[in-house]
Amino acid sequence: xxxxxxxxxxxxxxLCTDRLEFLDAKETEWMRNLRWLDRSxxxxxxxxxxxxxxxxxxxxxxxxxxxxxxxxxxxxRMDRMLEYFQETVRALDSSQVQYCCVKGFSLVPDCFDSIxxxxxxxxxxxxxxxxxxxxxxxxxxxGYRLQSGDDSGEVRLVRPWKKYLGxxxxxxxxxxxxxxxxxxxxxxxxxxxxxxxxxxxxxxxxEIHEICGVEFTRLRPAYHFVYLLLHIFRHLxxxxxxxxxxxxxxxxxxxxxxxxxxxxDAAQIIEKDQVLASACALVLGLVDCTFPIDMPxxxxxxxxxxxxxxxxxxxxxxxxxxxxxxxxxxxxxxxxQRQFWADYRRWRRYLRRRLLPIRKPHSLSDEAxxxxxxxxxxxxxxxxxxASRAWYHVRSDFEYLGAWLQWTQQGQARAxxxxxxxxx
Numbered sequence: 207x208x209x210x211x212x213x214x215x216x217x218x219x220x221l222c223t224d225r226l227e228f229l230d231a232k233e234t235e236w237m238r239n240l241r242w243l244d245r246s247x248x249x250x251x252x253x254x255x256x257x258x259x260x261x262x263x264x265x266x267x268x269x270x271x272x273x274x275x276x277x278x279x280x281x282x283r284m285d286r287m288l289e290y291f292q293e294t295v296r297a298l299d300s301s302q303v304q305y306c307c308v309k310g311f312s313l314v315p316d317c318f319d320s321i322x323x324x325x326x327x328x329x330x331x332x333x334x335x336x337x338x339x340x341x342x343x344x345x346x347x348x349g350y351r352l353q354s355g356d357d358s359g360e361v362r363l364v365r366p367w368k369k370y371l372g373x374x375x376x377x378x379x380x381x382x383x384x385x386x387x388x389x390x391x392x393x394x395x396x397x398x399x400x401x402x403x404x405x406x407x408x409x410x411x412x413e414i415h416e417i418c419g420v421e422f423t424r425l426r427p428a429y430h431f432v433y434l435l436l437h438i439f440r441h442l443x444x445x446x447x448x449x450x451x452x453x454x455x456x457x458x459x460x461x462x463x464x465x466x467x468x469x470x471d472a473a474q475i476i477e478k479d480q481v482l483a484s485a486c487a488l489v490l491g492l493v494d495c496t497f498p499i500d501m502p503x504x505x506x507x508x509x510x511x512x513x514x515x516x517x518x519x520x521x522x523x524x525x526x527x528x529x530x531x532x533x534x535x536x537x538x539x540x541x542x543q544r545q546f547w548a549d550y551r552r553w554r555r556y557l558r559r560r561l562l563p564i565r566k567p568h569s570l571s572d573e574a575x576x577x578x579x580x581x582x583x584x585x586x587x588x589x590x591x592x593a594s595r596a597w598y599h600v601r602s603d604f605e606y607l608g609a610w611l612q613w614t615q616q617g618q619a620r621a622x623x624x625x626x627x628x629x630x
Contacts, residue, residue: 213239214246214530221251221453222497226264233266240272244377245533247450250323253277279378281322286380288321291329292420293348294386301344304334305423306412308389308433312424314417316461317454321418324450325377328385332425332433334409335359335390345386353385353572358394362387370571370578372587373594385573392429393436398556399443400546404479408433428471431458435476435489442489443543445602446528446535449496455489456497463502473504481546483512488542491521496529516545519616524609534598537561537606541613561603568595 213235216228243249253273256265291311298305306312308330311321318324333341342352342361350363365383392408395401411429415422425433434455441447462468476486487509494501494509501509520542528538540560547553570588571579578584 211526211530214242215526217243217248217252218449218453218496221248221255222456222499224255224259226259226261229261229265233268236266236269237272240269241374242532244276244325245448247325247448248453249273249276250280250325251318251450251453254319254323276378277322280325281320283325283378283381284321287326287384288418288420290381290384291422294329294331294345295420295422297344297348298331298341301340303337303341303344304409304412305337305341306332306409307415307422307424308332308430309437311417311420311422312415312430313454313458316427316430317457326384327371327381328387330387330389332392332408333388333390338388338390341388349383350386358396359391360387360389360394364573366575367571367573368575368578370574370584370587372570373591382573392433394440398552398559400481400485402436402479402482402485404482405475407475427462427465427468428475431455431468431472432475432486434458435486438489438492439485442492442539444535445537445539445598446531446533449529452493452496452529455493456499459493459499459501459505463500466502469502469504473508476508477512480512481548483508484514484517485546487512487514488517488521491517492525492529495521495525514545516617517542523616534595535602537602538609540606541609561606563599 213231216231220226220228240249243252253276256270256273257277261270288311291307295307310324310326310330313324314321331341338361342363345363349365351365353362353364355361362385364385367382369382371377392405393402408425408429411426412423413426415424424430434451438447438451438455441451477483490501490505490509491513493499524538524541528536537560540557544553547556570584570591574584579588
């Protein structure tokens with residue numbers, strides 16, 4: 207094995223089979239992919255599995271040591287993150303804010319055996335819309351300030367960082383206070399983007415959960431599962447989705463496989479709207495091709511009824527290249543998105559904005575203090591970051607346009623084949 211995509215694909219195979227032969231690779235190949243493992247989120251689950259299986263020579267000793275170190279460091283990191291999370295929960299409870307933790311700590315033990323197996327930078331909370339102002343006030347008393355907020359329903363608050371995460375930063379260092387994202391809707395529609403008007407009931411679908419002595423509310427399993435699918439679809443509309451997110455869905459299914467009521471309820475939420483069902487079918491198709499799993503019958507039926515031919519074709523021909531790409535990914539996912547827009551003009555505006563982004567580029571670190579941002583080291587790092595983003599858009603646009611030409615030709619060929627079959 208000599209190429210990165212092969213090793214990356216085999217790591218996903220190992221994580222759903224525990225077959226160590228998938229991990230045979232040279233040490234140099236492993237080392238070239240450590241950064242990708244970190245950014246994809248798979249380094250920690252992989253480290254935990256190797257720790258349990260003790261693979262010996264199957265994985266080079268230097269690689270095993272690097273992964274063990276990440277697991278240890280992330281344990282300390284997440285212990286600190288849990289302290290920040292507990293502080294946040296107490297502030298919201300004291301202010302009588304109706305909230306649910308989504309992603310993050312809410313995924314243990316459904317998707318991970320312990321908090322050390324998942325890396326996170328921010329805290330995500332689904333807030334009842336009528337409690338948003340009160341939640342913001344409670345967090346401001348902890349030192350947070352509003353960073354952004356818009357009509358989509360998301361509000362982001364930060365506490366200034368003395369340090370910052372650079373482009374090549376080690377992700378498992380002890381954290382500064384995490385940004386907090388308050389979501390008032392399970393799906394946040396941007397300008398000219400897809401809307402799922404049928405989504406309802408999430409704010410009332412809370413249950414009490416506890417992790418490492420910290421008690422909080424999270425979504426009940428069916429709603430929790432649908433939220434995970436929506437989160438992946440949100441990233442599919444962007445340029446890149448962490449493979450960890452697909453792994454979480456596969457693990458969630460595996461651990462609750464026998465709970466028929468969960469899957470019946472999840473299917474009922476999903477199938478209220480055909481566009482939503484089609485979007486979720488696409489995500490489930492991605493999960494199944496990356497981390498194959500025996501789908502519960504209601505989920506399998508969603509795939510049968512709602513996975514469009516365009517989605518099936520994209521999964522077969524383009525999804526692997528998109529999923530295994532180095533962040534910030536590629537724009538290949540644009541190929542499969544057209545079907546979700548009923549209004550062609552809105553789609554064209556959205557597509558132009560994605561291919562020709564004219565908005566102000568993202569900052570390297572929105573959380574860093576002004577004094578930190580004024581430093582020479584930060585400014586040099588940010589210049590490199592913005593240059594890399596500009597190059598990403600140029601490279602990814604050309605990649606998309608080449609793939610679009612093939613996609614269009616293949617679409618015509620598929621249509622001709624269907625017409626021929628119909629005539630027969």
